[in-house]
Each structure stands twice: as C-alpha cells, then as structure tokens.
Amino acid sequence: MHTRASVRREAGASLSLATPIIAAQLSIMGMGAVDTIMAGRYSGAALAAVAVGANLWFLPFVFFMGLFMAVSPVVAHHVGARKPDKQIGDFSRGAMLMALIVGVLWMIAAKSLSPLVVTRLGLHEQTEAYALGYLAAVSWAAPVFAVGFVLRSTAEGRGVSRAVMLAGVVAFPLNALFDWLLMYGHWGFPRMGPTGCGVATALSSVVMLAAYLFAFARWRSLRSLQVLRLEPARFNGAIVREILRLxxxxxxxxxxxxxxxxxxxxxxxxxxxxxxxxxxxxxxxxxxxxxxxxxxxxxxxxxxxxxxxxxxxxxxxxxxxxxxxxxxxxxxxxxxxxxxxxxxxxxxxxxxxxxxxxxxxxxxxxxxxxxxxxxxxxxxxxxxxxxxxxxxxxxxxxxxxxxxxxxxxxxxxxxxxxxxxxxxxxxxxxxxxxxxxxxxxxxxxxxxxxxx
Structure with missing residues (x-):
C-alpha cells in the first residue's frame, strides 16, 4: 500500500516534471496568438488568410506530433529499466532519421496539396493568394518540426522537461520579432505580409530545434545519450515499427x-x-x-x-x-x-x-x-x-x-x-x-x- 507521504512525493515529482512543459505549451500557444494579432493588424484579408492557413497546417502538425510522442514512453521504459545511455541514444537517433524522412514527405505533400485545397475554398482572390503564400512558407518547417518532436519526446522521457521549456520560451519572443520584421518590413526587411508570418513560424521552428540541440550538447543528463555524436544514424526497421505501433x-x-x-x-x-x-x-x-x-x-x-x-x-x-x-x-x-x-x-x-x-x-x-x-x-x-x-x-x-x-x-x-x-x-x-x-x-x- 502506498502511504500519503509517497503519494505527496509523487505529486511533487509529477508537478516538477509538468511545470516546464506547461510553460512550453503556453509559449507555443502564444506564438499562434501573436500570429493572429499581427495578421489582424495587417489587414482583414491577411487575418482570414492566416486563419485558413493555420487551420490547414494544424491537423498534419498534430498528427505528426502524436506519431513521435511515441518516443517518450519508449525512452521512459528504457530509463526505468536502467538501459545504457548509449542504447537510449541509439533509439532516439533512429527515431530522428525516421522523423527527417517523414518530415521531408510531409513538406512535399504540404507544398503539393495546399494549392489544390485552398483554391477550392471559395476565398476572395487576395485572401487566397495570402493563404497560399503562408502555407508555401510554413511548409519548409515540416522536417524541422518532425526532428524537434523526437528530441522533445526524448528529453521528456528522460525526465528533463526543462529542455522543452527552454525551446518554447526562447522561440516565443523571437517568433513575435520575426512576425514584426517580415510581415511589416521593418528594419529594412521586405514587407511580406502573411507569407512573412509563415516564414516567421519556419524560423521559429529552427530556433526551437537549436534550443534542443543546445540542451543535448551541453546538459549532462542529455549529453550522456550521445544523440548528437558525429556518426551517421542507421535506418532501423525495429525502431520504425515500434514508433508506428505506438x-x-x-x-x-x-x-x-x-x-x-x-x-x-x-x-x-x-x-x-x-x-x-x-x-x-x-x-x-x-x-x-x-x-x-x-x-x-x-x-x-x-x-x-x-x-x-x-x-x-x-x-x-x-x-x-x-x-x-x-x-x-x-x-x-x-x-x-x-x-x-x-x-x-x-x-x-x-x-x-x-x-x-x-x-x-x-x-x-x-x-x-x-x-x-x-x-x-x-x-x-x-x-x-x-x-x-x-x-x-x-x-x-x-x-x-x-x-x-x-x-x-x-x-x-x-x-x-x-x-x-x-x-x-x-x-x-x-x-x-x-x-x-x-x-x-x-x-x-x-x-x-x-x-x-
């Protein structure tokens, strides 16, 4: 039987792990809110275009995020079983290779299918052009997001959720800055409108990935996994099957x-x-x-x-x-x-x-x-x-x-x-x-x- 003290300890451990994730989730949500606010101040057509584009982008984003959330319980089981750090890292490296391939396919599909979908929505001409520009720009982020999903899930499975917070907190203000610069053309940057919003999201995804890479390179609890060692990752069918199954x-x-x-x-x-x-x-x-x-x-x-x-x-x-x-x-x-x-x-x-x-x-x-x-x-x-x-x-x-x-x-x-x-x-x-x-x-x- 578990005592009240053990339940309290577990509640404390869960909250300690969850708090940085909450901060990261709110930061990511805030990025979407900033995109909406910036687009709304640009024009009504821009707001409608970003709303349409973001909704079309959202479902595949959620799908692939869910796919690579499977990495978290696998890594957590390995950690609980006290598997060698390098073995855990090898799993994550294999998952990253899979994510890169999936991300490229996601990007190609987004670029190919977006015009087919948007042109059938009956939007006004300007809104349609803006939405296509937004989606063409944000689709470049697909491989970056996919690899980031794996690194995020690995860090969570390891119990190092502050890496997730780092990525979100760093990306949030930079996303707002990129929106301001690229949508409105400040500081000599081109005035790109909703396309600039898509570029800002893509750049923010790179910032988030860079934050994860920093954590895996510098923090001992993640560095020990050797995820970033200079050695080509090998395609592993067992890893792919486990990720697909879960x-x-x-x-x-x-x-x-x-x-x-x-x-x-x-x-x-x-x-x-x-x-x-x-x-x-x-x-x-x-x-x-x-x-x-x-x-x-x-x-x-x-x-x-x-x-x-x-x-x-x-x-x-x-x-x-x-x-x-x-x-x-x-x-x-x-x-x-x-x-x-x-x-x-x-x-x-x-x-x-x-x-x-x-x-x-x-x-x-x-x-x-x-x-x-x-x-x-x-x-x-x-x-x-x-x-x-x-x-x-x-x-x-x-x-x-x-x-x-x-x-x-x-x-x-x-x-x-x-x-x-x-x-x-x-x-x-x-x-x-x-x-x-x-x-x-x-x-x-x-x-x-x-x-x-």
Whole structure:
C-alpha cells in the first residue's frame, strides 16, 4: 500500500516534471496568438488568410506530433529499466532519421496539396493568394518540426522537461520579432505580409530545434545519450515499427479530438456571426486552461513509463492515479473560474454585449466540459506510459465522433437547442472518453499488478 507521504512525493515529482512543459505549451500557444494579432493588424484579408492557413497546417502538425510522442514512453521504459545511455541514444537517433524522412514527405505533400485545397475554398482572390503564400512558407518547417518532436519526446522521457521549456520560451519572443520584421518590413526587411508570418513560424521552428540541440550538447543528463555524436544514424526497421505501433494510435487520438473541435466551429457558423465569435471566446479560454492537464498527461506518461520499465506495476498504477488526480484538481480550479467569474473572462476578449452574453453561457457549459477533458487527457497519458495506445484510440475516436458529434448534431439541429447543443455534444464526447479511458487504465494497471 502506498502511504500519503509517497503519494505527496509523487505529486511533487509529477508537478516538477509538468511545470516546464506547461510553460512550453503556453509559449507555443502564444506564438499562434501573436500570429493572429499581427495578421489582424495587417489587414482583414491577411487575418482570414492566416486563419485558413493555420487551420490547414494544424491537423498534419498534430498528427505528426502524436506519431513521435511515441518516443517518450519508449525512452521512459528504457530509463526505468536502467538501459545504457548509449542504447537510449541509439533509439532516439533512429527515431530522428525516421522523423527527417517523414518530415521531408510531409513538406512535399504540404507544398503539393495546399494549392489544390485552398483554391477550392471559395476565398476572395487576395485572401487566397495570402493563404497560399503562408502555407508555401510554413511548409519548409515540416522536417524541422518532425526532428524537434523526437528530441522533445526524448528529453521528456528522460525526465528533463526543462529542455522543452527552454525551446518554447526562447522561440516565443523571437517568433513575435520575426512576425514584426517580415510581415511589416521593418528594419529594412521586405514587407511580406502573411507569407512573412509563415516564414516567421519556419524560423521559429529552427530556433526551437537549436534550443534542443543546445540542451543535448551541453546538459549532462542529455549529453550522456550521445544523440548528437558525429556518426551517421542507421535506418532501423525495429525502431520504425515500434514508433508506428505506438505512435499511429496516438496520432489518430489527437487528430480525432482536434478535428472534432474544428468541425464544431464550422457547424457553429450555421448560427451566425455572434455565435461564432462567442464560441471562439469560450473555446480559446478553455484551450488555455487545458494546457495544464495536457502537460500533466505528458508528465504522467513519463512517470508511469519509468515505473513500468523498472518492473514496478504497483508504482506505475499509483503514479497514473496521482497524475489523473492532479488533472482533476486543475480542472476543478479552471471550472470554478468559468462558473464564478465568466464576465471577467469574457471582458478580456470582447466588449460586444451580444457576444459577451452568449460567451458567458458557453463558459457555464465549458466548466463541465473542462472536467471531462482533463480526466481524459491525464488517463490517456497514463495509458501511454503503459504503452497502451490501440484500445485508447478506438475508445476516443468512438467517443468523439459517434457519441460527441452525434449528440452535437442531434441536440443542435434536431432538438432545436442551437449553439448550446453543439457544446453539450462536446461535453458528451469528452465524458464518454474520460469514463472509457479511466476504466481502461484501472483495469489494465490492475491486471499488471495481479500478475506480479
């Protein structure tokens, strides 16, 4: 049995690991906000173009990030099993080679398919040209992001999350500077408009990769892995198969959730501009709050993975439940803000009375939504730590798209609940995912304990 002291120690260790990840996630989210603000001040067409381009870029970005998140539990298991540092480094080097190949293919696909998609959206001529310029520029970042995903996951799996914070905190202000210089043409730089925003994102990805390389070259806990040694990495089929086996389900989980929210935003447009604006206010604040449980889920993956790799299933089970409990605690805090101070939150975003009134109503539902979203995120993290990703994929895809979208469409359009029905659909999908994933972790970790 675990004592209260051991649970408190684990909570402290999880928070210590998660805090730098939270800072990194907020920095990355801030980069997107700065892009939007800069584009909005450039022109309405530029804002629309960056919004379209960023949404088209977002889904493949999330997919490939999920694919290489598989590196984290593998490295965590190796660390827990006390595998030699060089062996861990060899795995990461093989994953980096795979990421480079995948990244180049991603870049080629983005450059080839973007014009086919954008030209069929019915945009105004100027907006279409801006969106194509943005996507042509940002697509160069694909290989850089892919390799960065591997280095990030390696650092997390090793338990060195401050490397992730370093990359995010350094890239955030530089992204804003690059936007300012390249969009507006300050200090003698060319005035590139939304294309400059895409170039700024690509340059920021290079900055983030450079920060990871610095950490792996200079910090002893990462340098010992010898990831950057001057020796060509060899293609390893076993590494590719393991990443695909674990990573593809993670990629589909993240893509299913991201696309659920994107489709919900599109459906919200059926109810007019006020509903769309209010939805954006509420969903943006919920997304900011979600960075905490999302980061706790990533930390829980590492903590559970290291215990599982060490052959300690009881410890892994306890760490998973502690991570889920921390996620629930953060959810209750953000839900309280949404319930008791919604007007204060909405006032940060808008002073339009009609938008504010509807956004406040959305935040009331978001308070419920937040609890389930946090529970599913941390339970998913705990299951990744056990290298259990295929069944969670089936659970989440079914929860989001069969239950969530089904309830959303049924209540919004058939039952006549309108915009509120769409939000209750999101709640239903996240609730189903939270229940399914938490039961899965309880049963899976329980079986592991019973067999030892």
């Amino acid at each position: 990573g593809l389900p993670i990629a589909f989980i993240l893509s299913a959730e991201a696309s659920l929210f994107q489709v919900s935003a599109l459906l919200m447009a059926r109810f007019g501009e006020i509903a769309v604006a209010a939805h954006q206010v509420a969903i943006n604040f919920a997304a900011v709050c979600f960075m905490v449980p999302m980061s706790l889920g990533m930390a829980t993956t590492v903590r559970v993975g290291q215990a599982a790799g060490a052959g300690e299933p009881r410890e892994a089970r306890m760490r998973g439940f502690v991570g889920i409990g921390l996620g629930l605690s953060s959810a209750l805090l953000s839900a309280a803000i949404m319930l008791f101070f919604p007007a204060v939150v909405v006032a940060i975003y808008t002073d339009v009375p009609e938008v504010a009134d509807m956004a406040i109503r959305f935040l009331g539902i978001a308070a419920v939504f937040q609890v389930f979203d946090c529970l599913q995120a941390t339970a998913n993290g705990a299951l990744r730590g056990l290298k259990d990703t295929r069944v969670p994929m089936l659970l989440t895809v079914a929860a989001y798209w069969l239950i969530g979208m089904g309830v959303a469409i049924g209540t919004a359009f058939w039952a006549g609940m309108g915009p509120m029905g769409l939000w209750w659909g999101l709640v239903a999908g996240l609730a189903a995912a939270a229940v399914g994933l938490n039961l899965r972790f309880a049963r899976r970790s329980g079986r592991l304990v019973a067999t030892t």
